[in-house]
Amino acid sequence: MKQPYSLEEVQKQYENYPYPPRDPNDEYKRLVMLYANDLHLINHYCFKGELSIPKKGEGEPFRILVAGAGTGDSVIEFAEVLRDYNVEVTYLDISSASIEIAKKRAEIRGLDNIVWLHESLLEIPNLNLSKFDYINCVGVLHHLANPLEGLLALKSILKKDGAMHIMVYAQYGRVPVYMMQELAKRINSNEANLQKRVENTKAILKNLPDRNWFKISYKRWQEEIKTDIGLYDLLLHSQDRAYTIPQLYDFIEKEGGLKIIEFIGNYNRNKIAYNPASYLPKGELLEKILAKPKEEQQAIAELIAGDMVKHSFYLSYEGEGSIASPENLELVPYFRNLELKSFIINNYKKFKNSRVKLEIKGRGYLELEFTNEIVALVEKIDGKKSIKEILNEIGKDSKKYFKSFKKLYYRLFQFELMLLKSKKFPLLLSQKQLQKQFLEKYSNRG
Numbered sequence: 001m002k003q004p005y006s007l008e009e010v011q012k013q014y015e016n017y018p019y020p021p022r023d024p025n026d027e028y029k030r031l032v033m034l035y036a037n038d039l040h041l042i043n044h045y046c047f048k049g050e051l052s053i054p055k056k057g058e059g060e061p062f063r064i065l066v067a068g069a070g071t072g073d074s075v076i077e078f079a080e081v082l083r084d085y086n087v088e089v090t091y092l093d094i095s096s097a098s099i100e101i102a103k104k105r106a107e108i109r110g111l112d113n114i115v116w117l118h119e120s121l122l123e124i125p126n127l128n129l130s131k132f133d134y135i136n137c138v139g140v141l142h143h144l145a146n147p148l149e150g151l152l153a154l155k156s157i158l159k160k161d162g163a164m165h166i167m168v169y170a171q172y173g174r175v176p177v178y179m180m181q182e183l184a185k186r187i188n189s190n191e192a193n194l195q196k197r198v199e200n201t202k203a204i205l206k207n208l209p210d211r212n213w214f215k216i217s218y219k220r221w222q223e224e225i226k227t228d229i230g231l232y233d234l235l236l237h238s239q240d241r242a243y244t245i246p247q248l249y250d251f252i253e254k255e256g257g258l259k260i261i262e263f264i265g266n267y268n269r270n271k272i273a274y275n276p277a278s279y280l281p282k283g284e285l286l287e288k289i290l291a292k293p294k295e296e297q298q299a300i301a302e303l304i305a306g307d308m309v310k311h312s313f314y315l316s317y318e319g320e321g322s323i324a325s326p327e328n329l330e331l332v333p334y335f336r337n338l339e340l341k342s343f344i345i346n347n348y349k350k351f352k353n354s355r356v357k358l359e360i361k362g363r364g365y366l367e368l369e370f371t372n373e374i375v376a377l378v379e380k381i382d383g384k385k386s387i388k389e390i391l392n393e394i395g396k397d398s399k400k401y402f403k404s405f406k407k408l409y410y411r412l413f414q415f416e417l418m419l420l421k422s423k424k425f426p427l428l429l430s431q432k433q434l435q436k437q438f439l440e441k442y443s444n445r446g
């Protein structure tokens with residue numbers, strides 16, 4: 001089928017500049033793992049904490065699609081993390097140069113649980129694919145002439161109880177980028193050679209006056225424009241749009257018929273950055289703002305922050321209803337950071353009956369109360385016992401202890417320091433353990 005012009009142009013870019021720049025041989029050095037791909041977070045936010053993935057050779061496969069998978073970071077991560085489980089990871093991209101790099105990475109790692117599709121995601125309705133449990137589509141929809149068509153194509157192959165992770169650009173933080181894109185378009189208007197476009201743009205970048213907005217915010221972009229691939233993606237893209245919060249809700253919820261579960265990611269991509277209380281002092285003005293609908297609060301937070309360049313979020317049919325709840329007593333609470341558990345237990349005597357403010361780097365302050373109840377609960381939270389079992393073991397004042405548990409849980413969950421899972425959740429290896437396991441397997445093969 002003849003593709004619309006803009007898709008051809010986008011395809012040409014990613015054939016010449018496969019993104020992100022990756023050398024397959026780096027697989028021997030490290031495993032790339034991304035914040036929102038953490039299955040602990042996916043389980044908690046998207047599957048009510050009830051996700052269970054069967055072991056290899058058992059049950060039905062857990063089906064993951066990475067749409068616009070590029071040079072393969074997310075595909076490799078999912079396939080590696082779930083190597084011993086019954087999982088089918090589908091790679092889909094229009095760029096054959098990208099697929100080659102991703103395939104080489106998978107080959108080096110000896111991964112055999114990936115299905116490779118060299119296709120446009122707009123063709124999904126014609127591909128006769130079975131439905132997916134989880135779809136990752138990061139940095140892709142904003143490059144389509146009609147992003148809604150792309151979103152609806154993905155929705156058509158999402159299971160009703162499945163979920164997605166999408167990242168699209170954010171408008172305000174990228175204002176300097178759009179100025180530079182406009183500039184690059186004008187200086188390259190008659191230039192067909194992509195590499196010449198890159199060189200022309202570099203020449204301009206070298207000569208920007210200090211008061212230019214891109215130069216003022218240079219720190220934010222410098223990592224990206226270090227490589228020609230990154231520079232092309234940021235400043236020379238032929239098809240690129242961004243969203244403010246209200247535009248995002250219109251796109252995903254009103255037009256797309258899906259619901260945002262939560263914003264997810266590091267630093268200013270985390271839900272905390274979307275909360276006006278992270279910026280404003282307690283008082284009348286903040287109270288007024290917090291009385292507004294969540295969407296409006298987030299729109300205000302985006303404008304206060306001013307520096308958001310991406311919106312990264314989970315979505316599903318149920319929206320917030322997909323998040324694990326501490327009211328489900330069968331779920332198992334666990335610390336994502338065991339040092340915090342030790343800190344609470346070891347400092348109990350020192351801080352008894354007082355409140356302690358702990359700084360969570362880049363995110364804000366966690367207030368903890370060192371009461372008898374909290375410490376008794378923390379000691380019992382071991383990642384194995386369910387909430388019900390913990391309350392039974394404590395044996396007395398269940399209502400009071402449950403109330404304290406919820407208070408503790410919500411404080412920690414705000415920073416994603418405590419999550420909930422079912423007893424059937426797979427035992428996952430850490431990044432370090434996975435890389436060690438791969439290198440051992442590799443040296444045995446070789």
Ligand SMILES: C[S@@+](CC[C@H](N)C(=O)[O-])C[C@H]1O[C@@H](n2cnc3c(N)ncnc32)[C@H](O)[C@@H]1O
Nearest residue numbers: 014019068069070093094095120121138139140
């Ligand atoms: C910025 S890259 C992101 C790659 C990857 N998702 C990541 O985050 O590392 C965008 C990718 O989307 C792919 N792409 C663009 N339009 C597409 C389409 N219509 N169908 C499938 N892939 C597409 C490009 O080829 C490119 O690999």
